[in-house]
Amino acid sequence: MRQSTKPTSIISQKWLLIFISFLILMLITFYGYRYFQKKIDKKDYKKDAYATLTELEKLSATLEVGMTYMDYTKRLGEINFPVKKFLDKHQNYNLPTHPVSYQIINNSMDLYLNLAKKWKIAIDANDSYFLSITKEHLGKGWSAIAEHLKLTRQIMEEDDKGNNWSKLANNLIQAQDIWNNEDKDYHDKINKYKDALNYAKQDIEKLNQIIQDIK
Numbered sequence: 001m002r003q004s005t006k007p008t009s010i011i012s013q014k015w016l017l018i019f020i021s022f023l024i025l026m027l028i029t030f031y032g033y034r035y036f037q038k039k040i041d042k043k044d045y046k047k048d049a050y051a052t053l054t055e056l057e058k059l060s061a062t063l064e065v066g067m068t069y070m071d072y073t074k075r076l077g078e079i080n081f082p083v084k085k086f087l088d089k090h091q092n093y094n095l096p097t098h099p100v101s102y103q104i105i106n107n108s109m110d111l112y113l114n115l116a117k118k119w120k121i122a123i124d125a126n127d128s129y130f131l132s133i134t135k136e137h138l139g140k141g142w143s144a145i146a147e148h149l150k151l152t153r154q155i156m157e158e159d160d161k162g163n164n165w166s167k168l169a170n171n172l173i174q175a176q177d178i179w180n181n182e183d184k185d186y187h188d189k190i191n192k193y194k195d196a197l198n199y200a201k202q203d204i205e206k207l208n209q210i211i212q213d214i215k
Contacts, residue, residue: 045090046156046160048086048089048090049086049090049101049102049105049156050153050156051082051086052082052083052086052105053101053105053149053152053153053156055079055082055083056079056083056105056108056109056112056145056149057146057149057153058079059075059076059079059112060142060145060146060149062075063142064146069116069119069120069123072116072119073116076112076113076116079109080109080113083105083109084109086105087102087105087106090102100152100155100169100172101152101155101156104148104149104151104152104172105152107148108145108148108149111141111144111145112145115138115141115142118134118137118138119134119135119138121134122134122135129193130190130193133186133189133190133193134186137182137183137186140179140182141179141182141183144175144178144179144182147175148172148175148176151168151171151172151175152172154168155168155169155172
């Protein structure tokens with residue numbers, strides 16, 4: 001007598017449904033965790049980004065009043081650690097404003113440090129004209145950083161509200177272009193001044209040679 005396979009088939013279907021239900025539950029749990037983890041990461045990133053921006057903005061505000069070279073480098077040393085800590089902590093985050101805010105914070109700190117080196121070179125050169133054009137360049141550099149930080153904060157605030165910030169991003173690009181042109185002009189001035197000094201040195205050497213010949 002042939003036995004019915006229906007009970008076995010029903011049991012198999014039951015276990016299949018259990019397995020599928022378990023798989024769906026696992027997927028929901030996994031992607032649900034990823035979703036909420038992303039929200040936590042974004043909140044954590046923005047909290048740190050705002051705090052780091054504030055540190056850089058404080059230095060920018062102080063520079064508007066005026067600082068000596070020693071005070072400037074001292075303040076750079078104080079903010080370099082929290083900035084570096086932020087950059088290391090959030091370097092792998094993939095958030096909508098991450099490419100903008102993260103990069104501007106990084107670039108602003110690099111520019112602050114770079115301007116400190118230029119200032120030191122100008123001081124050590126002990127040349128009034130060189131120091132004069134360098135100080136003018138420093139002022140423009142600090143203004144550029146201030147503008148970059150302001151736009152970055154506005155972009156983050158607009159992103160918090162869910163607004164489009166593409167226009168602000170374009171303004172940021174334009175501000176960067178202005179600074180790039182200024183930096184190029186500064187180096188052109190320095191190179192021309194070096195050439196002028198070399199020519200003057202050669203003229204002085206020729207004049208000294210003539211004087212020696214006369215003697």
